[in-house]
Amino acid sequence: MRDFLPADKARRERVLAVIRERYRAHGFDEIETPVVEEYARLHSGIGGDNEKLAFNILQRGLDADAIRAGADDPARLTDLGLRYDLTVPLARFYASHRAELPSVFRAIQIAPVWRAERPQKGRYRQFVQCDIDIIGDASSRAEAELLVATLDTLDALGLEGGSIRINDRRALDGMLETFGFTPEERPGVLITIDKLDKIGPEGVATELRDRGATPGAVDAFEAFLRRPATLEHNPFGERQIRKALPEGVSDDVVAHLVGIGEAVAASRGATDIPLVFDPFLVRGMGYYTGTIYELAHPSVSYSLGGGGRYDGMIGRFLGQDVPAVGFSIGFERIVDLVESEESGGAASVVLVHDRDVPVGELLALKAALVGEGSRVRLELRTKNLKALLERATADGYTAFATVGDGTTRTGLELKPLA
The missing domain is CATH 3.30.930.10 (Bira Bifunctional Protein; Domain 2)
Known part of the structure; x- marks a missing residue:
């Protein structure tokens, strides 16, 4: 499980924004499900080896004797667990809300999941999955829609040739x-x-x-x-x-x-x-x-995602079979392949100000730039101005200006950051 610095977080959000936009363009609608599901649902035999990697949650109120008594049987101690994928929660979601959904439902789920993996490059205990699924269509059209949307998304991320x-x-x-x-x-x-x-x-x-x-x-x-x-x-x-x-x-x-x-x-x-x-x-x-299918790209030897048809899963929760098929992009692998780009549109500006500049003047300048569509950060001038500007550049800022007492918007000179 990892922390992300501002520049890394911004990069991830840019990639996620492209994925969301492309998925929505192909007619999919985003839903959200809880991060926990019932233990019995997560361990019903449909999750393959991932069931062995589930993080389980102890029942509330157990005393030491109860824990010792159930040490050999996790099912006696736990009633919930963190989701290890997004497909099992989607099946439960559809079974719960079928009456409120269209007969053919196209879902987007973009969210973290958890597995007790042995951490290594490309494998994490918390990671983001980007899923699209079609429920209610048994024809080959459903698979084709998923494949076309996925290839289109890969192209939009600059990863043509997949x-x-x-x-x-x-x-x-x-x-x-x-x-x-x-x-x-x-x-x-x-x-x-x-x-x-x-x-x-x-x-x-x-x-x-x-x-x-x-x-x-x-x-x-x-x-x-x-x-x-x-x-x-x-x-x-x-x-x-x-x-x-x-x-x-x-x-x-x-x-x-x-x-x-x-x-x-x-x-x-x-x-x-x-x-x-x-x-x-x-x-x-x-x-x-x-x-079943897997997404490949010539730049790497491993798959970037995959999925398939799972017509029997929803019937376990609903009591009647419903056709379903999905595709999941491996976000953590994709994001490392997408080239960084400079932010387009309005500038991201750092205002480097002297200590004696009144707060009201600073905030008025900031408000004026924000009103023009810029992203603005205030920074107190330091002796090492070069280091300050290098940090701002690393955080994605594209321009800076120095502010003294009495500086106005018309007198503000924006200079590009290298």
Whole structure:
């Protein structure tokens, strides 16, 4: 969990403002949910490994004996927890407010979440997520809207050239069924497949055998991985999708993916769309039921965001299934890639004043500049004026003026800061 100095905070807010503006331009509306949710909801088995990283909150009023008695069972001691993502709170929000929302609801959530991570570069215990979700639309249009809005936002941040890897959990499941993996062993098999980029086909096959997976299925999968075309990074289209999958995967799944690609192409007015079909993209969240995707940029080797369809989640809270799909930008990774820009429009001014200038005169000068749209800071002149101005520049100020007793607005000379 980190503190942010003024310049860092201003940079973050500028990036957030662009993200909010682009999301709203695409028809999404911002909501807000509490930072805490019920323990049972956060630990209902739909959050994957993130449930293990949740910060839990002790029940109020427990005495030492009660704490000792429940030491081996956190559920007896806690009734609330800090949210570890924004999707579980959104599902609860929709179930609570469905009657007040449109039949197809497009939501923005931009807020901090908490996970008990081991802190390291790019991983923090408190971080901001920027989510857009569409609830109530089962068609490929929903995914296409999310992908187009995300790519547009990336472009608006000056990160042109991004692409999205896309797959479908149903295609993955169909693939594993074709090879002969049993339903019980498939979750573990997916964990291993998710390591393909790191350990390669041979490492995947070895780990699957070490897991005790069905030998014939492992042999069939290994042979498929060793096909020359299997691990190619293909552009997006029906031919490429079918080429990358074994025979037997549902035609409906392929048609859904193709529909997404066609809609994205139409929206962006191009045939060369920034989508890449990756039949081994897994994503670890247990609530995904269909399409899944990750955002990539050529400047970095890691993903900048991702998401997918989670049609089964809201039904747990509402009692009936409602289609839902979302995309989350990894803000902490994005903000480090966005180039700093000078503030446009009116100046940000530092008024360096002598000690004997009356307070009324200072505030009148400040009010006049603020009224013109400037951002204004008052600073008492020091012996080391250079250091004062360097600090102001670091804080984002673009101009300064010196103020003595009797200085008026017309006599104020603004000078640029280097």
